[in-house]
Amino acid sequence: xxxxxxxxxxxxxxxxxxxxxxxxxxxxxxxxxxxxxxxxxxxxxxxxxxxxxxxxxxxxxxxxxxxxxxxxxxxxxxxxxxxxxxxxxxxxxxxxxxxxxxxxxxxxxxxxxxxxxxxxxxxxxxxxxxxxxxxxxxxxxxxxxxxxxxxxxxxxxxxxxxxxxxxxxxxxxxxxxxxxxxxxxxxxxxxxxxxxxxxxxxxxxxxxxxxxxxxxxxxxxxxxxxxxxxxxxxxxxxxxxxxxxxxxxxxxxxxxxxxxxxxxxxxxxxxxxxxxxxxxxxxxxxxxxxxxxxxxxxxxxxxxxxxxxxxxxxxxxxxxxxxxxxxxxxxxxxxxxxxxxxxxxxxxxxxxxxxxxxxxxxxxxxxxxxxxxxxxxxxxxxxxxxxxxxxxxxxxxxxxxxxxxxxxxxxxxxxxxxxxxxxxxxxxxxxxxxxxxxxxxxxxxxxxxxxxxxxxxxxxxxxxxxxxx
Amino acid sequence: xxxxxxxxxxxxxxxxxxxxxxxxxxxxxxxxxxxxxxxxxxxxxxxxxxxxxxxxxxxxxxxxxxxxxxxxxxxxxxxxxxxxxxxxxxxxxxxxxxxxxxxxxxxxxxxxxxxxxxxxxxxxxxxxxxxxxxxxxxxxxxxxxxxxxxxxxxxxxxxxxxxxxxxxxxxxxxxxxxxxxxxxxxxxxxxxxxxxxxxxxxxxxxxxxxxxxxxxxxxxxxxxxxxxxxxxxxxxxxxxxxxxxxxxxxxxxxxxxxxxxxxxxxxxxxxxxxxxxxxxxxxxxxxxxxxxxxxxxxxxxxxxxxxxxxxxxxxxxxxxxxxxxxxxxxxxxxxxxxxxxxxxxxxxxxxxxxxxxxxxxxxxxxxxxxxxxxxxxxxxxxxxxxxxxxxxxxxxxxxxxxxxxxxxxxxxxxxxxxxxxxxxxxxxxxxxxxxxxxxxxxxxxxxxxxxxxxxxxxxx
Numbered sequence: 053x054x055x056x057x058x059x060x061x062x063x064x065x066x067x068x069x070x071x072x073x074x075x076x077x078x079x080x081x082x083x084x085x086x087x088x089x090x091x092x093x094x095x096x097x098x099x100x101x102x103x104x105x106x107x108x109x110x111x112x113x114x115x116x117x118x119x120x121x122x123x124x125x126x127x128x129x130x131x132x133x134x135x136x137x138x139x140x141x142x143x144x145x146x147x148x149x150x151x152x153x154x155x156x157x158x159x160x161x162x163x164x165x166x167x168x169x170x171x172x173x174x175x176x177x178x179x180x181x182x183x184x185x186x187x188x189x190x191x192x193x194x195x196x197x198x199x200x201x202x203x204x205x206x207x208x209x210x211x212x213x214x215x216x217x218x219x220x221x222x223x224x225x226x227x228x229x230x231x232x233x234x235x236x237x238x239x240x241x242x243x244x245x246x247x248x249x250x251x252x253x254x255x256x257x258x259x260x261x262x263x264x265x266x267x268x269x270x271x272x273x274x275x276x277x278x279x280x281x282x283x284x285x286x287x288x289x290x291x292x293x294x295x296x297x298x299x300x301x302x303x304x305x306x307x308x309x310x311x312x313x314x315x316x317x318x319x320x321x322x323x324x325x326x327x328x329x330x331x332x333x334x335x336x337x338x339x340x341x342x343x344x345x346x347x348x349x350x351x352x353x354x355x356x357x358x359x360x361x362x363x364x365x366x367x368x369x370x371x372x373x374x375x376x377x378x379x380x381x382x383x384x385x386x387x388x389x390x391x392x393x394x395x396x397x398x399x400x401x402x403x404x405x406x407x408x409x410x411x412x413x414x415x416x417x418x419x420x421x422x423x424x425x426x427x428x429x430x431x432x433x434x435x436x437x438x439x440x441x442x443x444x445x446x447x448x449x450x451x452x453x454x455x456x457x458x459x460x461x462x463x464x465x466x467x468x469x470x471x472x473x474x475x476x477x478x479x480x481x482x483x484x485x486x487x488x489x490x491x492x493x494x495x496x497x498x499x500x501x502x503x504x505x506x507x508x509x510x511x512x513x514x515x516x517x518x519x520x521x
Numbered sequence: 522x523x524x525x526x527x528x529x530x531x532x533x534x535x536x537x538x539x540x541x542x543x544x545x546x547x548x549x550x551x552x553x554x555x556x557x558x559x560x561x562x563x564x565x566x567x568x569x570x571x572x573x574x575x576x577x578x579x580x581x582x583x584x585x586x587x588x589x590x591x592x593x594x595x596x597x598x599x600x601x602x603x604x605x606x607x608x609x610x611x612x613x614x615x616x617x618x619x620x621x622x623x624x625x626x627x628x629x630x631x632x633x634x635x636x637x638x639x640x641x642x643x644x645x646x647x648x649x650x651x652x653x654x655x656x657x658x659x660x661x662x663x664x665x666x667x668x669x670x671x672x673x674x675x676x677x678x679x680x681x682x683x684x685x686x687x688x689x690x691x692x693x694x695x696x697x698x699x700x701x702x703x704x705x706x707x708x709x710x711x712x713x714x715x716x717x718x719x720x721x722x723x724x725x726x727x728x729x730x731x732x733x734x735x736x737x738x739x740x741x742x743x744x745x746x747x748x749x750x751x752x753x754x755x756x757x758x759x760x761x762x763x764x765x766x767x768x769x770x771x772x773x774x775x776x777x778x779x780x781x782x783x784x785x786x787x788x789x790x791x792x793x794x795x796x797x798x799x800x801x802x803x804x805x806x807x808x809x810x811x812x813x814x815x816x817x818x819x820x821x822x823x824x825x826x827x828x829x830x831x832x833x834x835x836x837x838x839x840x841x842x843x844x845x846x847x848x849x850x851x852x853x854x855x856x857x858x859x860x861x862x863x864x865x866x867x868x869x870x871x872x873x874x875x876x877x878x879x880x881x882x883x884x885x886x887x888x889x890x891x892x893x894x895x896x897x898x899x900x901x902x903x904x905x906x907x908x909x910x911x912x913x914x915x916x917x918x919x920x921x922x923x924x925x926x927x928x929x930x931x932x933x934x935x936x937x938x939x940x941x942x943x944x945x946x947x948x949x950x951x952x953x954x955x956x957x958x959x960x961x962x963x964x965x966x967x968x969x970x971x972x973x974x975x976x977x978x979x980x981x
Binding site: 103113120124158165168169171172173296320 | 552555574577619620623627641642646648650651653656765766770773777785787788791797799801804805806812816843868872873886890
C-alpha cells in the first residue's frame with residue numbers, strides 16, 4: 053500500500069499536477085491568511101480605539117439625568133476572535149455593535165459586508181472557502197484518473213497480476229491523495245496560527261483540533277468518492293465529468309438552493325415587521341413615557357399602597373424612576389418573546405440546511421467549521437444575549453439611582469457624574485466550545501465518511517470481481 | 522452555408538441521441554426555473570415590505586389626525602412628527618439579488634434624526650442566508666452556465682481527431698472550422714433556450730414596461746455575451762489539437778481560475794486596499810459629538826434662535842426643552858459625522874472603480890457586476906437611496922425643526938400634505954451606459970478569441 057502510494061506521488065509529481073495543486077492551495081492559503089491578518093489587525097485596533105473613546109465619552113459626560121444617560125447608554129462592540137481566521141462564517145454578515153439603550157433591545161448592527169462590493173458571495177477568499185470549495189476540486193483533479201487511466205491503458209490487470217490486490221492498490225492511491233491534502237491542510241492551519249491576532253479564546257487548541265478533524269473527514273469523503281468514480285468509470289473523462297457534476301451540485305449549487313428554500317419556508321420577518329410586532333405588544337404593555345392608562349393607574353395605586361401614602365408627591369422615591377423600571381420589566385418580557393421567536397426561526401433554518409446533509413457532507417462541515425471558529429449564528433446570538441444582559445444591568449442601575457435620588461425632581465434630577473464611572477463596561481466573554489451542539493454535525497460527517505468508504509469498498513470489490521477472468 | 526447547415530443537421534441528430542445534451546438541457550432548465558421562482562419570491566417579499574412600510578406611514582398619518590382632533594398637545598408639535606421612507610423593489614430584482622438583501626431599504630425620519638443613525642435596526646435577516654446568498658438567475662449564469670458549456674463543448678473536435686475521422690471529413694470537404702462552428706451554434710441554441718425562457722418569464726411576470734423590456738434585453742445580451750465567451754474558449758481549446766481529456770481539463774482549469782479564484786482574490790484585495798472607515802469609529806465619533814452638543818445645548822439653542830431671528834420660541838407656545846435640545850443635538854451630530862459617513866460612500870465608490878478595472882481579468886466578475894447593475898441591485902442604487910434619504914431627512918429635520926422652534930402648531934392640512942420621499946431611480950440611460958462597455962468587452966473578447974481559433978483551424 054505504501055509502495056503504491058509512493059508510486060502515485062511520483063506519478064502525480066512527474067505530470068506536474070501535484071506541484072501545481074499544492075502550490076495553488078498553499079499560495080491561496082497564504083494570501084488569504086495575510087489579507088485576513090491585515091483586516092483583523094485593523095478591525096481589532098478600531099474596536100479597541102472606539103471602545104476607549106466611548107468609555108471616555110461616557111465617563112466625562114457631566115451631570116445628567118440618569119434616564120437621559122440610559123437612552124445614551126453604551127455600545128457593545130463584538131471583538132474579532134483569533135479563531136476567525138479558520139472560518140469567517142457569518143461574521144461579515146452579522147452585526148458587530150449593539151446600542152444598549154433604554155426601552156429597546158436593538159439588534160446588532162454595523163455589518164462589515166455592507167462596506168464591501170458584492171462579488172458573488174461564492175468566492176470569499178479564506179481558509180474555509182479554500183478547503184470547502186477549492187480543495188475537493190483539486191482532489192478530483194488529482195484523483196479522477198487514478199484507476200480509470202490504468203483501466204484505459206489496460207495496465208490494471210498487469211498491476212494485479214503482479215500480486216497486488218485491487219483493494220490494496222486503491223488504498224495506496226487513497227493514502228497518496230489523502231496524505232498530500234492532509235499535509236497541506238495542516239500546513240495552512242499552522243501558517244494561520246503562527247500569524248495569530250484577534251481576541252483570545254480559551255479553548256483555541258480544542259477548537260482548532262475539531263476544525264482540522266472535520267476537514268480531514270471531509271477530505272476522506274472526497275477521496276473515497278473520487279476513487280470510487282475512478283474505479284467505476286470506463287474512461288477517465290467519464291470519471292472527471294461525473295465527479296465534477298457531483299462537486300458542482302453538492303458544493304456549488306446545493307448550499308444556495310437549500311439556503312434559499314430555508315429562507316422561503318421559514319421566512320425571517322423584516323426589521324419593520326419585527327419592530328411593528330414589538331411596538332404592538334409594548335403598547336398593550338407599559339411605557340414610562342406613555343399617557344396615563346389603566347396600567348399606570350393600577351401601578352400608581354400599588355406603589356401608593358406599598359409606601360402607605362395617599363399621593364405621588366408624598367412618595368419618598370421618584371415615581372418617574374419607578375415607572376421607568378416597571379416599563380423596562382414589561383418591555384423585557386416583550387423583547388424576550390420576540391427575540392426568542394427570531395432565534396427559533398434561525399434554528400429552524402439551520403435544521404433545513406442540516407437536512408441538505410442528505411446530498412453531501414458540506415452542510416455538516418460548514419456548521420462544524422463555523423462552530424469551532426466561533427463564527428456561527430449561535431455565537432452571534434450569544435453576543436446579542438450578552439449585550440442584552442448588559443443593557444438591562446445598565447438601565448437597572450440608572451433607574452435605581454433615579455428612584456433613590458430623583459424624588460420630587462424626576463426628569464429634572466441630575467445625577468453625580470461619579471455614577472457613570474460605576475457603570476461596568478461591556479466585557480465580551482467568548483463562549484466556550486459548544487461540544488453538544490457540534491455532536492449532530494460531527495455525527496453527520498462521520499456518517500458520510502462511513503457511506504463514502506462503504507461505497508468505495510463496494511465499488512472496488514465489484515471491480516475486482518469483474519477483473520478476475 | 523449549405524454545408525454548415527448540413528453539419529448542424531447532422532449534429533442535431535447526434536445531440537438528440539446524446540444523454541449528456543438532454544441531461545444538460547434538463548438540469549439547466551430546472552436550475553433556471555428554480556432561480557426564476559426564487560427571484561420572484563425575493564421581489565415579492567421586498568414589495569410586501571415596501572407596502573407594509575407605506576401602510577404604516579398612512580396609519581401613522583391617520584392616527585396623527587385622530588390625535589389632532591382630540592386636541593392632543595403632543596400631536597400639535599411639529600418636532601414630534603415622524604415619517605417613514607421605503608425603497609421600492611429594484612427594477613429587475615428577480616434577476617439577481619446582488620447586495621440588495623444587505624443594504625437598508627427603510628428609514629425613520631424625524632426632527633431628531635442624524636445621518637449616522639438614519640438607517641438602523643434593519644439587520645434581522647439570517648446572517649447565514651446572507652453569507653451563502655440566494656439561488657438566483659445571476660448565480661445560474663455566472664457559475665453554472667459555463668459548466669454546461671464545457672460539458673457540451675469540451676470534445677468539440679477532439680472526438681473526431683482522436684478517432685482519425687477528421688481526415689475522412691476533410692475528404693468530404695467538411696472543414697474543421699465549419700464542423701466546430703456548426704456544433705457551437707447548435708449547442709449555443711440548446712443552452713440559450715432555457716435562459717431566454719427564464720428572462721422572458723421575468724419580463725412577463727410583472728407588467729412589461731419599456732424599462733423592464735429594455736433591461737431584460739440588455740441582460741440577455743450580457744448573458745449571451747458571457748455564453749459566447751465560454752464558447753469561444755471552447756473554440757480556442759478545440760483549435761489547439763488537445764485530446765479530449767486534456768481539453769476538458771484545460772477548460773475546467775479556466776473555469777476554476779476565472780469564476781472562482783480571480784473573483785475571490787479581487788474581492789480580498791479590494792477589501793484590503795480600499796477599506797471603509799471603521800463603523801465603530803463612526804459610532805464613537807457620533808456619541809462624542811452628542812455629549813459635546815448636550816453639554817452646550819443651551820448655547821446651541823440660543824445660537825439657533827440667533828441664526829433665525831424670525832423664530833422665538835418664547836414668543837409663542839414653545840416646544841418642551843428636551844425636544845429643543847434633542848433637535849439641536851441631532852443637528853450637531855449630523856455635522857460631526859457628515860465627513861465620516863461620506864467616507865463610507867467614497868470607500869464603496871473607490872472599490873467600485875478598482876473592481877471595474879479588475880473585472881477585465883474575469884468575465885465572471887464582469888457579468889455578475891453587469892447583471893447587478895441592470896437589475897438595480899448593485900451599490901449604485903443603494904448609494905442613490907442613501908443619498909436621497911439623507912437629503913430628505915435633512916430637509917425634514919430643518920423644516921419641522923424651524924416650525925417647531927417657532928411654536929407653530931400642526932393642523933390637519935399639514936399632516937395630509939406632508940412630503941414623502943419620491944425615490945428617483947438611476948436613469949436607464951445611465952445604467953445602460955455603465956454596462957455598455959462590459960457587454961461590448963464580453964462580446965469583443967468572444968469575437969477575438971473565436972476569430973483566432975477560426976484562423977488556427979483554417980490554417981490547420
